[in-house]
Amino acid sequence: VKTIPDRFSGLTGYLAAFRFPLLEEMRAEMSANLVDSLSSGSHFPVAKIRALPVRRDRSGVQTSPSRYRLTVARGRRGARNFPCTGDVVLLSDATSPCRRPADLTRNGRSCCLAHVKYVSDGALAFEMVASERIDQAERCYALGVSFCSLIPYSRIWRCLDYATAIERNPALVRVVAGDADTHHKVKFPSHLPGVEQLLPNDHVVPRAVILEENHNKMFALIDKLQGFSRLLGRMIAGNEIGAGNRNQIQNLWRYKEVILFLTRALDAGLKLPLTRSHAQIKEFCLGSASLIFCTVSGWAKLEGQRMDLLLIDEAAQLKECESLIPLQLQGLKHAVLIGDECQLPATVISKVAGSALLGRSLFERHCLWVLGNAATLGGSGSVWMELVRDAERRWCFFDWSNGEGVSSAVTLPPPSAPVVGCEEDNRAV
Secondary structure (H helix, E strand, O other): OOOOOOOOOOHHHHHHOOHHHHHHHHHHHHHHHHHHHHHHOOEEEEEEEEEOOOOEOOOOOEOOOOEEEEEEOOOHHHHHOOOOOOEEEEEEOOOOOOOOHHHHOHHHOOEEEEEEEEEOOOOOEEEEEEOOOOOOOOOOOOEEEEEEEOHHHHHHHHHOOHHHHHHHOOHHHHHHHOOOOOOOOOOOOOOOOOHHHHOOHHHHOOOOOOOHHHHHHHHHHHHHHHHHHHHHHHHHHHOOOOOOOHHHHHHHHHHHHHHHHHHHHHHHHOOOOOOOOHHHHHHHHHHHOOOOOOOOHHHHHHOOOEOOEEEEOOHHHOOHHHHHHHHOOEOOOEEEEOOOOOOOOOOOOOHHHHHOOOOOOHHHHOOOOEEEOHHHHHOOOOHHHHHHHHHHHOOOEEEOOOOOOHHHHHOOOOOOOOOOOOOOOOEEO
16 A cells, blocks of 8 residues: 655546545444454344345346345344444344454354345335355354445445546645646635625525515414414314314414415415425525535435535545545535544544555645735734744745736646636735
């Protein structure tokens, strides 16, 4: 496993530099989690394993891996240790729980690795792809243990594929890798705007979707539904329906008329898709949103959505290869990394991967370049003075005293060390 360098010759070398350290980290995590799961007894009993039909082409050749449906035995332990989609499980034919990895193959025992592909809702069963052919007539697996999730690793691995990266055309990834010389200007305001100026209501929720009158009708509908529910509850509790209380029934009819009126008005006023499909509703919400808050790994679900600006918080605790997941979104022009260089770096289990700098963040690798008036910034007695001194020690400070030539100064650093500037005055980072 080679050390991840500070500079890269191109996108191909940049993506390839993370593959072997990432594989080593995945191996170390699987090994450590297996030991912990076995020692803590986090296993589930296997009731039965059934082979699923496989896909074959016209010539009879199998075109998909063999899938199996595993049913977990009913009980407290099976429900508690039930795996999730994307987990790696280990199946063993041992009749008693194994406390150490060496016990898995002792006395002629056998084991098998499997990857959970689909978990059935409401049933203790899941579909899986096994590392070898499973025949219950020859070998009966009695126990299973889930010890690692491959979802984060698979999402990172897809981002390290060169063909996929070229297809997505990630301009920011090319800049980070030093394979492009692209600079986008960001004009900062001279004052700090208020929240109303930053996030007006029509930017958070489009006015075409929710108007003020629709907003009021939604709250009125909720209020009428709650009133209808309270009234009906009192009538049922007091057995007043059977007694034929006409006033209460008339009140229920009034509630019903108002609820139907508000429902029809909202149906005509809201431009919402007429569907119950979860995928279409999700696509509509994402397409109508101006701001999306998400975890770094969760950005993989937003493939196909176009974004202009990416803001990563706690960037100092994020592996650089993980940051490639949001950086490969289409349409990105700017990426802002927020973090503290004094914080602990990302957790790396493997010592080999750690020595290869897998835990280094994009925030750490990219130094801060300062552009401004040395006399003004250095003598200000504020945080600017410390920033200028640090930049001068790293030869990353450009003295822009006369206010001219800023465009040529910005292009001096190498592409992998971006400069962020402000055009309002000569104090900028």
